[in-house]
Amino acid sequence: MIPTELLDRLANTGAEVTRPTGSTVPGGLFPDWVLQPESLAQLTALVRILHASAVDWRVDARGRNWGYDDSRVREPGLIVRLARLDRLDLDVELGLATVQPGVTFAQLNEALQAADARYYLPSPGSGPHTSVLGNALERGLLAGLGERERHCRDFLVLRRDGELTRLGWEEAADDRVRRALPYPPGPHLQGSLFQTGGYGPVVVELTHVLPVATELTTEPVLLAGAELTEDLLRCWRDLLLGELVTSTILASPARRRAQGITVSYDGLVLNLYIAATSATMLRAKVLDVQRLARQHGQRLAARFGGGYDDLSILGGDRNHPEAVGHLPEGLEWQTAALPFIPSVVAAFARAVRTDPLLADIPWTLRPLDSRALVWLAPIVYRKENSDSVALLRRRVAAVARLRDEFAVPAYRSGAVRSDR
Template identity: 90%
Template sequence: MISTELLDRLANTGAGVTRPAGSTVPGGLFPDWVVEPESLAQLTTLVRILHDGAVDWRVDARGRNWGYDDSRVREPGLIVRLARLDRLDLDVELGLATVQPGVTFAQLNEALQAADTRYYLPAPGSGPHTSVLGNALERGLLAGLGERERHCRDFLVLHRDGELTRLGWEDAADDRVRRALPYPPGPHLQGSLFQTAGYGPVVVELTHVLPVATVQTAEPVLLAGAELTEDLLRCWRDLLLDELVTSTILISPARRRAQGITVSHDGLVLNLYIAASSAGMLRAKVVDVQRLARQHGQRLAARFAGGHDDLSILGGDRNHPEAVGQLPEGLEWQTAALPFVPSLVAAFARAVRTDPVLADIPWTLRPLDARALVWLAPIVYRKKDPDSVALLRRRVAAVARLRDEFAVPAYRSGAVRADR
């Protein structure tokens, strides 16, 4: 329990102090309070108060976990929410954007359009309302291998005692940033530097290298068999490393059915997104993609039409994810980070397909950075149905067994966990 005296000290910094509004996540603990500073000065002051008072706290950017609300903590304490830290500076000559955690993809792109620049930043799967900084550090922007390293440059880091330090990404002699980010992108319990768990140092400012807007795109798909093969994974990795594709996602038949995409092909599908600044460059890239696919024994087809995002499947709206808390059904992610080693990833996929509890679950593979490939399994469950929740628990346990078997990090998720 946080004392009234400490709450008064936090409020006297000028930060907002409120009760949590709720959460879509049935596990974990509700925070006692949510504290929202409006400036770096307020943030550093209140962090020192929390540090001196030995109060357990975690940080989040805008109160979202992969697009959903996630106002939970692992131990009794509070959340420091950085949504009001929303300063945005643009250098249109160099193509740099310096953002605080409260800046969203929508806000950044509105500023780029207003400045009439040739740059843009595509919104990730979590939607335009989510934090640019949080997505860059936690998700790698879902745009391919090395994305985080390619686009993140300069970090202003707040330590748990309130000290601010500026870290550079590119200085070979100073690897403090990589030591502070020892885990692949994604929400997980071990996060040390502005991860969703957020119990370590906090990035409060990030300089982002902006990609040039593309005017020509193509979206073919690779058609694969029912099993994830090493040849397909090698092809996928080469497409990314050769920078022939901008983003990719591997989708299972169950995932396509859940999203309302009906096609005659009953195997895996690798969606590709190819972008170029001219029609001639786009044609050349498409030819290279076709050549590489043939070398790996893969075949290309046109992009499939149709499909809905996960919130639409539940009857929600991705632009208002907080409403999912009132829906009767929920979506649950279980994730596992694997090195992008074809034999290991293929073995993990086979283990998922052969587990009777997990065999019918829609799943997706996304490469997030040079070190890891993440498997996602959206599981629909009925929140007030004991049998449905019990099945979800069994599926969560099955994923945990696979993680142990393959010795992969125990990622954080919205899982229904045992009562504390």
């Protein structure tokens, strides 16, 4: 319980004070209150009051990270939500977007279109109404972007004691210089801002490097059969090493079924997204992809239906993501980060396929780069059904056993997880 006198002082900063709403994750606790400042001055005042109190608190951006950590807390306490801090500053010459936590993918891409810029930032599977900054700090996986940390720079950070810092940059440094350079001179602490679950320093602003939007694309698939083979994995790695594909994702048949995609082919599919800035370059890439597929004995086919709108797994809708928290079904993401060693990845996939608890879960594999892959499985459960919750627990334990057996970590740890 937050003492009334403290709550009054927090409300007097001008921040909006509300009760939390729905959630999809099984772990953690609802916060007592959600505080939403609308300016840096209000945020600073809140942080100073909270720092001097004994209350546990974390920040989030739009609180729509459902399934990884959601708007939950580990210990009784508060959430400071930064959705109303939504200033966006574009540098269309350098291809940089400086965003506050409330800026969404939709807002950013609309601004890029309005500015007639050649850049575009793909949205996550949970849709365009999530925070660019929140997704980046949580090491989001966006089509073709790989490791997000190297796309982020020039952080403005509010320490937990309420002091602002630019992490190694002199205040006098020119804005455009700071934003263009990946790091300040000398050692820096940028990595320590990622994956704190909102329990670390508060990132008030960061600059994100934008990829160029390419209109010339083609999306063939490799039909990978019933079992993930080392040949397929070697082919996939060669495609990445040769930089022939912009983005790739390997999907299990259960994953397609979970999204309501029905096709006659019932094997694993490696989706390839090939993009180029000229028709000649696109043709050359496609020829190289065909050559590598043949060389590795793989079957290439035309793309078949369905995208990766992950919310459809829950029966949700990417345009109204807030509705998902109130559904009777919840979603628990399980992950494993794997080295891109074909024998290891093939053995991991075999272990999933032969475990009766996991054989039918809708998993995908996505590359972090050509050296590491992430295995992701969204497990749906019914919140009010004890059998369903018990099955979820057994499945989560089965994935944990596999991670132990292969000595690999989860890809990322959420704010309410104890395994951080």
